[in-house]
Amino acid sequence: MTLTRMYQKKVFVLTYSFFRNKEDALDLVQETFLRLYQKINTFEKGGNFEGWLLQIAKNLCIDYYRKNYGKRRELESGKTVEELNIADARAEEAHSASDFKEILTRCVDKLAERQRTIFIMRHYNQMKNEEIAQVLNISLGTVKSLHFKAIQNLRALIGPYLGCEG
Amino acid sequence: MSDCRNIQNGLAAYLSGDLSGDSALSVKEHLAMCPKCKNEFENIKKILDGADSLHDDIRKVMATIDWDALPGRITQAVFDKEKAARPETKARTFWKAVFQPRWRPVYAGVAAGLVLGVILTLVFLKPGVLRTPPGAKYYASNEFIDRVEFQMAKRETLDYLERSEYLILDFIQSPPGKAQLLQKDQPAQKAKDLLSKKRYLNQQLDRFQMAKAKEICNQIEFLFLELSQISEELTADEIEKIQKLVDQKQLLLKIKLLKKEIEKSEV
CATH class of the missing domain: 1.20.120 (Four Helix Bundle (Hemerythrin (Met), subunit A))
Known part of the structure; x- marks a missing residue:
């Protein structure tokens, strides 16, 4: 109960970043703590508990995302990101910050899994590279490299919207 | 041109504050004199600013959640799941073994035999069910x-x-x-x-x-x-x-x- 109180918001930020859906995110928070209590005996003393917990949450999010999302976002609007870009580019003056956010989140969804996870952790969760490396159990260099690739790909995807070539 | 490519490749790291002092300084100087790279810098900054602003949206959603109630809900779910996954007792295991699906035809046969036996007993032994008991009134016009x-x-x-x-x-x-x-x-x-x-x-x-x-x-x-x-x-x-x-x-x-x-x- 105390553990839940301490870490529920951090877990929620991560799960909400993946799905941007409150109900799904809360379900995943619950599932994360369920898994935590099941596996608590396997946690090594002196380890990074927060990192371990977020790792559980991240794994659950990826599994859930694979099962339930995928092409769901595109189906929801009936438009692909490319279609959105073209439509938006034609009415550039009318673009608002919320439109850009929508485009951005769609493009983040199109990123490769590891790039997306790192981008979400870095910018939505505002985690440091070191923390991300610990949670994902990868080197700091790999985190930086994947983050760079994620930005490059986003730049290419959002290029038409920004009024320049990608 | 080669400088521009290198600078543009480092813009994300520069914006994220991941570049060392010297590298960050050279990027800054290049941006001051190269409009193309400056434009690219603005584009990437817009992406990263947009991504960071999503964090504020998350905070707004979080403000609508009853965080005091959530731990209770989670604890309840943990108990429920534990209860569901609790190992079966010996008695339950025994009955489960007894009522295995493969024995169903046998039990069905036994049950059918019992029902038939009861019906036959009622018909042939117990007076008054289907058989007229001795001394009972016969129907007569x-x-x-x-x-x-x-x-x-x-x-x-x-x-x-x-x-x-x-x-x-x-x-x-x-x-x-x-x-x-x-x-x-x-x-x-x-x-x-x-x-x-x-x-x-x-x-x-x-x-x-x-x-x-x-x-x-x-x-x-x-x-x-x-x-x-x-x-x-x-x-x-x-x-x-x-x-x-x-x-x-x-x-x-x-x-x-x-x-x-x-x-x-x-x-």
């Missing part, structure tokens, strides 16, 4: 019942007449001195019995329209009434008077005739 009752009435009447005949014969054939003794216990009692029987016969005779029989029976009844009411100390004169009455009414003859008629079913 009204006509049949009437016929049976008529025959019974005939027999009852014949019996009544016969017993009356013997009683009267006993009485009138007794010598005047002994008639009193006989009358003392037997005749009066027999007369009373016959009187009570006559009450039953009345209904039967009326029902089957045995008018002639009823008339004679009525005369017998009258006689027995006299017999049953007379005092124990019957005088010789009184006995003689009754004997005369029997003679006068030709009761014995009538009884005999009536008996023959009833036997031939001519009444």
